[in-house]
Amino acid sequence: MPIIHYIEPNGAEYEVEVPVGHTVMQGAVDNMIDGILAECGGVCSCATCHCYVDEEWYGRVGEPQGAEKMMLEMVPSPEPTSRLSCQIKVTEALDGLVVRLPSSQY
């Protein structure tokens, strides 16, 4: 099962297994990782599951599209590798993915 690394703003790191087909958001919620609120439950409506994808991984994760892209323009502290984690589906190719969580979601 792919392993995803979640890094909190204070540096604390969680390493969790997330099944293929689940989203990076769901992986955080299932493991009670603070910092991914996911108020809308994964339908790209709230932007409370914002994360920064590690630069090395961004190419494999890909760019946001449509509603996600527009919402990311307006989240607090956006960065070039910002994504909404509910829109990142976990695949075998993402085994080892590193995402950082923004301080605004605490």
Add this chain to the structure above:
Amino acid sequence: MKERVIIVGASHAAAQLATSLRQEGWQGEILMIGDEPDAPYQRPPLSKGYLCGERDAESLLIRPAEAYTQHGIELVSGRRVVQVDRSAKQVVMENGERRSYHKLALCTGARARRLTVPGADLVGVHYLRTLADVDGIRDQVAEGCRVVIIGGGYIGLESAAALRKLGADVSVLEVQSRVLARVTAPQVSAFYQRVHTEEGVAIYTDWSVVAVEGHSVVTGVIGADGRRLSADLVIVGIGVIPNVELAEQSGLKADNGIWVDEYAATADPDIYAAGDCANHPSRLGGRRLRLESVPNAMEQAKSAAAGICGRQQCYDGYPWFWSDQYDLKLQIAGLSEGYDRVVLRGEEQSGRSFVAWYLRGNQLLAADCINRPKEFMVARQLLARSLSVDVALLSDDAVDPKEFLSI
């Protein structure tokens, strides 16, 4: 005995409260008691993706049941709490079992308001609040099936959209002169009415149901003026009633929800309440509010968890809501109640993308954003920061919404 928090209910609020208690460092026991057979699940998809079969029950779970166990949270499902004994600091379950609490959180939610006309108890009359409710509807719906939905609110309209996807023949009956009358401006109602009509839904306004017809099984509904509509299935979506009985019977104040302060605490220092069942003071116009939404449930639950752990965290966020129907993503920021004008951005009479800004004077109260996620994000910031707005800019679709924040 280790200190124990009991959470009554297994809802969005309950799931968040349990999680937040652990995050706040609560070392004692956590016991969550829900009367439904399932672990906490997401309700919003019930009238959307779950109803039309795009999502399965497992995908609705907020997290797998094992995740609670792993974090030392005991989940008791399918068991109803019938009494809170405040003097003994115990809850009593329907089988007579008593469990003691150090702190208690009431996350009892709300239940569907029942239709009371003759025939309302016929087989084929459904409500839409729980997984079991929707399973009952799905068992009965087939292509070409005639479904009459009573109530043109969000639940009714979302259900209509989902049922059209299944090929059902759908009618929506609304007692008022327009759909969504309680929550949106006439322009937004007209927009939804148009889109639903375009999608093949028959919408009847000013239509009050006086009876449901049928012998043992529903065959139709009768309107006040004697009109009759045939139906194989009726879905009632006429609002919810907060579950306040446990609080009320134990002597806690309840009036349109269990009364809590801005820290989600009741008058009993050991009892908190959060979610659809709770009525809290709001800085929005200095009044009390009871909100029916997931973000409200989650934020209030966090305040309750903080309070239980001895840290006061004020709950005063601006509410927001969403509704997905067909290809329409509606995101609502704020509460429009009390508005004196509506400013539109984009074209509401054609197409499927516009914003309705609700204002009182030059103060923004709320925004209904239809396929306008950027404006929604901007609206939330405008509200949170109480920024003044330039009405001319709001309505000018050529101006990037980002500019609204730099006034």
